[in-house]
Amino acid sequence: MTPEEIQQSLAAKFGDAVGPLQPANKDPWVEVKPAAVREVCAFLKADPQLHFDCLMNLSAVDWPKQNQIHVVYHLFSYAKKHAFILKVKLDRASPTVPSLEPVWKSADWLEREQFDLLGVTFEGHPDLRRIMLPDDWVGNPLRKDYAEQPEYHQISTTRESPLDGFIRLDEMKKRAAATAAEAAASKTDAKAAAATATGAETPAAEKKELPQ
Amino acid sequence: MTEPRRAPENPTMEMTSNKEVLRRIEYTGDMLLNMGPQHPSTHGVINFLVQTDGEVMKRAIPEVGYLHRSIEKIGEKCTYNGFMPYTDRVDYIAAMFANQGWAMAVERLLGVEVPKRAEYCRVIACELNRIASHLISVGTMAMDVGAVTPFPYALREREFINDLLEELCGARLTYNYLRIGGVAFDLPEGYADKVITFVDHFEKILVEFNRLITNNEIFVQRLAGLAPIPREMAIDYCLVGPNLRASGVPFDVRKDLPYSIYPELQFEVPVGRGEMGALGDAWDRFSLRVEEMKQSCRILRQCIAQIPRGETMGKVPRKIKFTEGLEAYSRIESARGDMQYYVVAGGGENAYRVKVRTGSFTAMGIIDQLSRGLMIADLVALIASLDVVAPEIDR
Numbered sequence: 001m002t003p004e005e006i007q008q009s010l011a012a013k014f015g016d017a018v019g020p021l022q023p024a025n026k027d028p029w030v031e032v033k034p035a036a037v038r039e040v041c042a043f044l045k046a047d048p049q050l051h052f053d054c055l056m057n058l059s060a061v062d063w064p065k066q067n068q069i070h071v072v073y074h075l076f077s078y079a080k081k082h083a084f085i086l087k088v089k090l091d092r093a094s095p096t097v098p099s100l101e102p103v104w105k106s107a108d109w110l111e112r113e114q115f116d117l118l119g120v121t122f123e124g125h126p127d128l129r130r131i132m133l134p135d136d137w138v139g140n141p142l143r144k145d146y147a148e149q150p151e152y153h154q155i156s157t158t159r160e161s162p163l164d165g166f167i168r169l170d171e172m173k174k175r176a177a178a179t180a181a182e183a184a185a186s187k188t189d190a191k192a193a194a195a196t197a198t199g200a201e202t203p204a205a206e207k208k209e210l211p212q
Numbered sequence: 213m214t215e216p217r218r219a220p221e222n223p224t225m226e227m228t229s230n231k232e233v234l235r236r237i238e239y240t241g242d243m244l245l246n247m248g249p250q251h252p253s254t255h256g257v258i259n260f261l262v263q264t265d266g267e268v269m270k271r272a273i274p275e276v277g278y279l280h281r282s283i284e285k286i287g288e289k290c291t292y293n294g295f296m297p298y299t300d301r302v303d304y305i306a307a308m309f310a311n312q313g314w315a316m317a318v319e320r321l322l323g324v325e326v327p328k329r330a331e332y333c334r335v336i337a338c339e340l341n342r343i344a345s346h347l348i349s350v351g352t353m354a355m356d357v358g359a360v361t362p363f364p365y366a367l368r369e370r371e372f373i374n375d376l377l378e379e380l381c382g383a384r385l386t387y388n389y390l391r392i393g394g395v396a397f398d399l400p401e402g403y404a405d406k407v408i409t410f411v412d413h414f415e416k417i418l419v420e421f422n423r424l425i426t427n428n429e430i431f432v433q434r435l436a437g438l439a440p441i442p443r444e445m446a447i448d449y450c451l452v453g454p455n456l457r458a459s460g461v462p463f464d465v466r467k468d469l470p471y472s473i474y475p476e477l478q479f480e481v482p483v484g485r486g487e488m489g490a491l492g493d494a495w496d497r498f499s500l501r502v503e504e505m506k507q508s509c510r511i512l513r514q515c516i517a518q519i520p521r522g523e524t525m526g527k528v529p530r531k532i533k534f535t536e537g538l539e540a541y542s543r544i545e546s547a548r549g550d551m552q553y554y555v556v557a558g559g560g561e562n563a564y565r566v567k568v569r570t571g572s573f574t575a576m577g578i579i580d581q582l583s584r585g586l587m588i589a590d591l592v593a594l595i596a597s598l599d600v601v602a603p604e605i606d607r
Contacts, residue, residue: 027541053447057541059554059567072554074541078447078463085541106450109577110569117284132277132606141285142565 003028006050006084014040029072029085037073037088038098044075044084045103051079055100058110060118062092062144069095069120090120099125117142242270245588249278253356253592256602258576264588272583272591274576279606287566288558292318292532293392295563300386302568303604305348308334308341308377309546311390313568316471317542317553318392321534324526330394331473332519336407337380337389339508339515343414344373345547346501346508353498353596354425357434362425369417372410379403393528404516411509418506426499435498437489439582439594446492449578452571453549455598458484458500459492465545477514479507494597501599533561548572548599572604 007021007030018040019031032040044052057074073086088097099122100107111122112131119140122128130137139146148157167175248259257278263270283302287295299314300307312334319326326334351366374384379400381389389396425431441451446459456463464481466474482503484496534557542553549571558564575598583591 027539053444054450056450056550057552057554057567057569059565059569061556061565074552074554078461081468104450105445105448105581106574106577109573110450113573130277132280134277141282142288 001049001080001082003030003084006082009047009050010040010043013043027083027085029087031087031089034088034090034097037086038100038103040086041073041075041100041103049080050077052077052084053079055104055106055110056083058100058107058114060095060114060120060142062118062142064092064144067092069118071095071097071114071120073100095120096123097121098123099128101125116140119143247272247591248275253595255352255595255600256605258595258600258602258605260579260591262583262588262591267587267589269583269586269588269591272579272586274579276576276602276605279603281603281607283607284566284568287563289562291561292563295566296390296392297386297388299568300388301603302607303546303548303551303570303572303601304385305601306341306345306547307385307387308338308389309544309551310568311387312338312472313542313544313546313551313553315390315392316544317540317555318532320540320542321538321555321557322392322528322532324393324528326394326472326526327523328473328520329398329522330524330526332515333395333399333524334390335473335477336399336512336515336519337377337387337395339511340373340376340407341387342547343505343508344370344377346505347373349547349596349599350421350425350498350501353593353599354431356592356596357431359425359428359431362421365417365421365424369414372413376403376406376410379406391525391528392532394523394525398524399519404519407512407516411512415506415509418502418509422502426502432488432495435488435495435593435597436493438494438590439586439597440486440490440493441578441582442492445578445581449581450574451549451578452574453546454500454504455497455549455571455575457482458496460484460486465543465550469543471542471544473515476518477511479511482507494593497597497599531561535559536564546571548575548601548604568607570604570607572598572600572602573607575600576605 003021007018010018010030014036017033017036021028021030044050052075054076055073056076057072059072061070061072063070069090069092071088071090073088075084075086077083090097097120099111101111101122102124108125108127109131111125112128114120115122115128116130116132117140129135133141137152138149151157243264245262245264246259247262249257259275259278261273261275263272281301283298286298290298296311296314299310302310347366347370351363354362377387378384380403381387381397441455441459443459443461446456446461451459460483462481462483465471467481482500484492484500486493486496488495536557536559538557540555544551551571552569554565554567554569555563556565579594579598582594586594
């Protein structure tokens with residue numbers, strides 16, 4: 001089935017809960033109201049015409065400008081060989097969406113990952129805990145306003161740049177050229193000074209200055 | 213005087229933590245076994261919390277994340293071209309595929325055409341890499357169940373491929389060979405002959421390998437009927453690639469959602485048939501990878517015969533920029549199955565969000581369910597048969 005047909009059958013069944021097909025540049029997607037997402041997905045899986053038997057990918061995108069977090073579901077049907085994309089837009093302050101674990105088992109780990117990295121809460125998930133990061137990690141790294149803690153269990157999360165004290169080769173050449181030019185300039189200055197000065201006075205003056 | 217080490221004062225986590233999982237097990241009076249994180253058979257740094265009653269496991273809970281390098285976050289920080297070397301590190305056993313997935317996702321955003329010769333170079337490199345990756349997989353699986361001899365045999369063949377790929381792109385593990393819009397280098401002089409020589413040699417080795425291990429009576433008895441994954445369960449848990457096909461689903465992205473030049477090539481998609489035990493058991497997964505190596509050899513021969521002359525880089529702007537919010541999705545058949553990149557473009561030269569969905573990640577999710585009632589020794593065989601690679605799980 002084409003995405004248009006899938007959207008039509010969804011709109012016929014769920015009405016307002018399903019938005020129009022967005023003519024995104026590449027892959028068309030449909031917005032679903034957060035409250036209805038589990039029913040919509042259960043329908044998508046159960047309907048013999050649609051038969052979406054697999055949740056392929058689940059990602060979340062943080063949009064601070066719109067104060068939203070988008071959860072993106074990539075569905076695929078091995079039986080019918082068609083794909084579809086759902087999007088759920090959540091409030092950024094408390095992003096909560098029903099879990100799809102009862103519909104597709106693959107949602108278990110995929111949702112845990114987004115919970116960990118973006119802080120999206122999936123209601124009804126049987127085992128919602130961090131998966132990539134340690135349990136006592138502070139913050140969700142893939143949020144756009146994430147600020148890393150300076151240290152974790154007294155281990156610093158930053159380090160000095162190993163490149164400090166090194167300079168680029170072309171920079172080094174430039175500096176060498178500059179000092180060489182300076183030296184040459186001072187030499188010519190000194191020669192000029194020596195030529196103008198009266199023979200014995202300058203060495204005597206230098207000797208006087210040295211002990212100081 | 214340094215301060216004594218203590219736990220942070222407010223670990224503000226409201227959900228069930230790993231410690232609570234441990235506690236839950238301890239209350240039941242069973243034995244708790246920590247397998248990993250440093251364990252030779254976990255194929256990387258993975259921890260399994262194994263709840264056992266004697267030799268029989270009640271549950272094995274995978275704890276991952278030890279190799280998390282936040283590659284998705286790095287993807288948001290560097291340019292589209294600059295992210296290419298990082299994709300190598302997503303799956304370092306089959307780095308070429310991670311390159312290709314990223315390149316294809318950005319090419320879809322750009323809408324550039326990749327020259328024919330570059331596509332052939334890509335497929336040649338990828339299929340060589342697929343053989344190398346499967347060799348590691350079957351070799352280590354044999355070693356994990358106790359057959360040490362096949363492993364050096366497999367690694368010896370992989371060494372030839374490493375040499376070939378080194379000649380192609382200068383690296384033996386993290387290739388960084390593909391570019392957005394093409395490939396970095398054309399095939400070197402005389403490369404076709406070298407590949408054909410290798411394929412001729414390798415096809416004979418495969419027959420020998422089957423005699424040595426695949427059809428070996430002891431090996432078959434060890435793996436036949438072990439941890440079978442039924443077709444519906446495999447789809448429900450989103451297993452991909454060889455693991456899915458071993459369960460009897462004839463799905464291959466190269467065939468069913470063709471990309472690159474795969475529609476022009478003739479090859480078969482091997483499917484598990486449950487010859488030795490149940491459908492989708494560990495032996496099926498093993499033998500399917502051996503079959504796939506045969507098909508890769510077939511593809512390589514055709515590519516070498518058909519490769520046209522021409523450019524290896526398409527017309528790609530020097531600075532790649534998109535309007536914010538554009539998104540693209542790419543699917544390729546990696547050695548570990550359906551690898552998918554979801555890219556949301558940012559306003560500037562960086563991506564706004566990169567999501568890499570890898571085969572190993574979903575394959576790990578099924579272990580908790582499959583391990584119930586297995587023997588501890590079989591867990592090792594199960595992990596090996598799913599061919600998980602730790603960096604690909606954690607990214």
